[in-house]
Amino acid sequence: xxxxxxxxxxxxxxxxxxxxxxxxxxxxxxxxxxxxxxxxxxxxxxxxxxxxxxxxxxxxxxxxxxxxxxxxxxxxxxxxxxxxxxxxxxxxxxxxxxxxxxxxxxxxxxxxxxxxxxx
Amino acid sequence: xxxxxxxxxxxxxxxxxxxxxxxxxxxxxxxxxxxxxxxxxxxxxxxxxxxxxxxxxxxxxxxxxxxxxxxxxxxxxxxxxxxxxxxxxxxxxxxxxxxxxxxxxxxxxxxxxxxxxxxxxxxxxxxxxxxxxxxxxxxxxxxxxxxxxxxxxxxxxxxxxxxxxxxxxxxxxxxxxxxxxxxxxxxxxxxxxxxxxxxxxxxxxxxxxxxxxxxxxxxxxxxxxxxxxxxxxxxxxxxxxxxxxxxxxxxxxxxxxxxxxxxxxxxxxxxxxxxxxxxxxxxxxxxxxxxxxxxxxxxxxxxxxxxxxxxxxxxxxxxxxxxxxxxxxxxxxxxxxxxxx
Ligand SMILES: Nc1ncnc2c1ncn2[C@@H]1O[C@H](COP(=O)(O)OP(=O)(O)OP(=O)(O)O)[C@@H](O)[C@H]1O
Ligand SMILES: [Mg+2]
Numbered sequence: 001x002x003x004x005x006x007x008x009x010x011x012x013x014x015x016x017x018x019x020x021x022x023x024x025x026x027x028x029x030x031x032x033x034x035x036x037x038x039x040x041x042x043x044x045x046x047x048x049x050x051x052x053x054x055x056x057x058x059x060x061x062x063x064x065x066x067x068x069x070x071x072x073x074x075x076x077x078x079x080x081x082x083x084x085x086x087x088x089x090x091x092x093x094x095x096x097x098x099x100x101x102x103x104x105x106x107x108x109x110x111x112x113x114x115x116x117x118x119x
Numbered sequence: 120x121x122x123x124x125x126x127x128x129x130x131x132x133x134x135x136x137x138x139x140x141x142x143x144x145x146x147x148x149x150x151x152x153x154x155x156x157x158x159x160x161x162x163x164x165x166x167x168x169x170x171x172x173x174x175x176x177x178x179x180x181x182x183x184x185x186x187x188x189x190x191x192x193x194x195x196x197x198x199x200x201x202x203x204x205x206x207x208x209x210x211x212x213x214x215x216x217x218x219x220x221x222x223x224x225x226x227x228x229x230x231x232x233x234x235x236x237x238x239x240x241x242x243x244x245x246x247x248x249x250x251x252x253x254x255x256x257x258x259x260x261x262x263x264x265x266x267x268x269x270x271x272x273x274x275x276x277x278x279x280x281x282x283x284x285x286x287x288x289x290x291x292x293x294x295x296x297x298x299x300x301x302x303x304x305x306x307x308x309x310x311x312x313x314x315x316x317x318x319x320x321x322x323x324x325x326x327x328x329x330x331x332x333x334x335x336x337x338x339x340x341x342x343x344x345x346x347x348x349x350x351x352x353x354x355x356x357x358x359x360x361x362x363x364x365x366x367x368x369x370x371x372x373x374x375x376x377x378x379x380x381x382x383x384x385x386x387x388x389x390x391x392x393x394x395x396x397x398x399x400x401x402x403x404x405x406x407x408x409x410x411x412x413x414x415x416x417x418x419x420x421x422x423x424x425x426x427x428x429x430x431x432x433x434x435x436x437x438x439x440x441x442x443x444x445x446x447x448x449x450x451x452x453x454x455x456x457x458x459x460x
Contacts, residue, residue, distance in 0.1 A: 011285070013289055014288070014289065017289060017293060017296065018292070020296055021292060021295065021296050021299075024296065024299050024300075055339065063339075083285050084326075084336070085326070089344075091344060092336070092339065092340045104288045104292070105288045105291040105322060106291075
């Protein structure tokens with residue numbers, strides 16, 4: 001069965017491309033959200049396995065949203081993403097209870113699998 | 120000048136009075152009993168008393184704010200009893216009291232006239248309100264300049280990020296989608312792979328540029344992750360011995376970051392060191408940053424623009440930069456950045 005993902009980014013262009021890219025690699029994109037508040041509502045409604053979460057959201061930091069998602073039940077896996085791709089953002093993401101971090105430009109289904117399986 | 124019944128004004132030749140009245144500075148003299156015996160024209164203008172009002176009056180009551188009077192009288196008494204002349208013959212800054220009750224900053228020097236009988240103390244003093252205001256303004260404006268420059272750098276970084284970098288990311292995703300749709304043997308596949316590699320290079324260059332202007336990870340996560348990033352990129356192995364996780368004002372974080380960045384660059388360029396150690400800790404209202412290396416030492420500390428620029432930045436924020444670099448024993452750069460937290 002396809003793995004389910006919710007894409008959270010305020011940039012509609014990125015959401016559309018990420019959807020295409022992940023769909024081509026066998027992911028099922030169950031929803032999209034444009035900010036942190038919407039992300040929390042949609043995650044509770046859709047129960048995706050994974051939330052792909054932008055670091056800079058119009059209503060605050062993705063790091064805070066990641067923490068709040070981790071506290072929901074059942075908690076989805078959260079992978080943070082950003083146009084920044086500093087290595088340190090991995091640690092920063094993990095410190096805030098996200099599973100990991102993928103730079104937007106390197107986004108792919110395979111890369112997400114790698115982060116989720118801790119590679 | 121009139122004479123007071125029991126403490127007469129200093130009797131001076133009229134020419135000498137004229138000389139003292141022409142002075143820009145206040146000249147005030149008092150006897151051992153603390154009474155004023157001379158009060159020149161500048162003193163009259165500055166404190167708001169006429170000579171008639173001042174001469175014969177108790178100097179402390181007249182010119183010293185109530186909160187400082189006891190200390191002043193103690194000092195005079197101790198001196199007359201043979202104690203060390205704590206405040207005599209050197210420049211001091213203190214608060215004065217005007218006739219209307221207002222207080223103001225003065226600088227003064229007090230001398231005891233040698234051989235004068237009876238005892239005579241003479242104070243030369245001036246109102247330094249304007250200078251104090253100018254100093255405070257200068258200090259505030261220097262801080263504002265540093266903060267404005269930092270804010271501009273953050274803005275440029277953000278514009279690069281939201282603009283060009285964002286577009287390059289979209290382009291990368293589009294190319295990768297296209298690449299996914301053509302088979303490996305296809306002629307276009309090689310072209311797309313080349314385009315992607317080229318794009319990687321452009322993205323990396325732009326990222327370096329943006330990071331040099333202002334590191335996003337500093338804004339995002341504070342000093343700890345930002346310094347870890349610097350340490351990871353350093354050509355010489357770096358031990359981050361201690362770095363607070365707390366957040367500080369943007370200009371404080373930026374200053375600490377640029378100190379470590381410049382110091383580590385210098386270690387790699389000049390020190391021939393095996394390793395460098397970074398310590399950042401909060402101490403008495405300041406963030407103290409120390410970068411040590413075990414290299415050759417002997418840095419003259421002049422010639423380059425790196426340390427000079429840091430020195431200016433720290434001075435503007437009211438902080439200090441110091442370097443110890445004994446020959447053969449390595450170099451330590453230490454910055455103290457005032458931070459209210
Ligand atoms: N860690 C160090 N070990 C030995 N010498 C040092 C060290 N740091 C600085 N120096 C000496 O101090 C000088 C001044 O350093 P500064 O950073 O101001 O200038 P620079 O590195 O030469 O040039 P710039 O920083 O402008 O590119 C250096 O040229 C070097 O001789
Ligand atoms: Mg240098």
